[in-house]
Amino acid sequence: MDIEQAKIRVSELTEQLHEHNRRYYVEDRPTISDYDYDKMLEELIRLEEAFPQLVSPDSPTQRVGGEAKNTFASVTHTVQMGSLQDVFSLDAVGEFDRRVREKAEQPAYIVEPKIDGLSVSLEYRDGQFVRGSTRGDGFVGEDVTLNLKTIRSIPLKLDEPVAYLEVRGEVYMPKKVFDSLVQRQLENEETPFKNPRNAAAGSLRQKDPKITATRRLDIFVFNIQQIEGKALASHQESLDYLKKLGFKVIPSYQRFTDIERVCEEIERIGENRNAFAYDIDGAVVKVDDFSQRETLGATSKFPRWALAFKYPPEEKTTKLLDIEINVGRTGALTPTAVFEPILLAGSTVSRAVLHNQDFIDEKGIRIGDTIVVRKAGDIIPEVVSVVEHAGNTDVYKIPEFCPSCGDKTVREEDEAVWRCINVLCPAQQRRHFIHFASRDAMDIEGLGPAMVDQLLEAGLVHSVADLYYLKKEDILGLERKKEKSADNLMAAIEKSKQNDLSRLLFGLGIRNVGQKAAMLLAQAFGEMERLFSVSAEEVSAVEGFGGIIAESVVAFFADENTRSLVDRLKDAGVNMTCSVKPASDKLAGQTFVLTGTLSAFTRSEAKERIEALGGKVSSSVSKKTSYVVAGEDAGSKLQKAQDLGITILDEAAFSRLLDEQTGR
Structure with missing residues (x-):
């Protein structure tokens, strides 16, 4: 076969395989057997191996291609991937309708099941899939294009050559796939995923796309973020258009003009939630007409034209067997309930956080009690109440001495938690290192809990700054550490020096300062040195900051230990500036x-x-x-x-x- 004949055959096979993919994964109506499909794919692979110049980006063979990657590049979302306001009662849905009707005449609503998965963006140019990314914080996500290509229901080529299209969808793991995965993990003595959503998130962020491909993820597309060359007037029209392009869109969506019918549909979805082949945690209600959405606008947090109705979690009773105390990286002592295993929202749970002593006192919790447990948001187990107290026992009291170092614990006036204030407490030190190296902080690949334990036990590190003074010989001296792992860790530590100031601030573990607050702080002051002289009033002026966070920031940078730590980090070459700048500075300082x-x-x-x-x-x-x-x-x-x-x-x-x- 010459190249011209091969070109024709490759084109035929590519088109046919795309069509069969759509019928199988999107429309659920396959027209050929798996055997025949595999034979066609095998022929295409052979042709592309013989004529590599004929391999195209949208070839079905490219769904599981590429090498494993060590990191995911950041993607800034041009259109924010925001969230919806959650409501928990039908009265709140009625109130939403009242507010909408104040500004929109005779609105119609689309009601959709709310898929419990991982939100992603898919981008197409001239009809070709060019990039896929996670939601991240809504503003910046991660490039997971290669992994998304393994999801068969994502079209690599659209049925129309749209100049530019960005859609939003929810990646999920079907319940049956999740059950099979957990079974394999248990058989291999691996820690199983907690629920399908966590499994989907973990699978999509695999460094090797070939592993993602084995997880059999799926997707529903539910929104157009951006489009060029096409005018759409409503959400229903956009969903119909997405189906026409070849997307697997959000299922079972219905259009209503009566809010009573909307409420009935919400109840119907809730009553049948266990019958879905995938997890849902609510129903979404959206104004259909795009012009009405423009009129309604948005608050600083949510659009005014949509809401998410969240279903109440399932509750079960069990027996409280024990209460364990964990010491966090800030010294907080957190009690954890250990109870007889129960099946909740599709997974088995046996532990739940009890928060603090006030929470325990309020419910009168004692070891041996019969308790009610549910999953908050169908994810996090929590103790709701006590059904029956155990006889001849007292309400549990958090110990006065730290279970990690033995020092006496304290409870400050304005706090609900007991803390160990020993800065050398092993539990705090360990957790601080783990946090500093975590993905959202300095993202030091290879510096997980086991590695941290080895470094601490060997006395090689005492503060996070010590990480940047480690030598390859130090790593090789640890048990079971070979040349390659030492090289990889040293490279990851070196790479982390280039991180933005916001990551460093988050990694330092300033009390009350989370990932978003760290970003705002970095953008507001630009460089680390400025933070050593800011006042609480200046920090409070940053949007989203209150007095408590401001005081935490000022207190942290007033500490001599912070100055010493930052100086050592700076001397080691760690970046101390924020690179995320506004598009213009004409109103800077205003x-x-x-x-x-x-x-x-x-x-x-x-x-x-x-x-x-x-x-x-x-x-x-x-x-x-x-x-x-x-x-x-x-x-x-x-x-x-x-x-x-x-x-x-x-x-x-x-x-x-x-x-x-x-x-x-």
């Missing part, structure tokens, strides 16, 4: 407060315009405020601004200011 109702902007749109120019938006008025933008029905914030003599902009003046700064 803080805005929005109050009242704006007619030309939603709050989120106004906030985005300000931040795109380098400005900040705060929720409270203070002496640090530069401008207060006052819309209709402005309240107490306007009065406070007048009292403080702060410049007040009406909507027209605000629009002029933005236009001037953008050169319009």
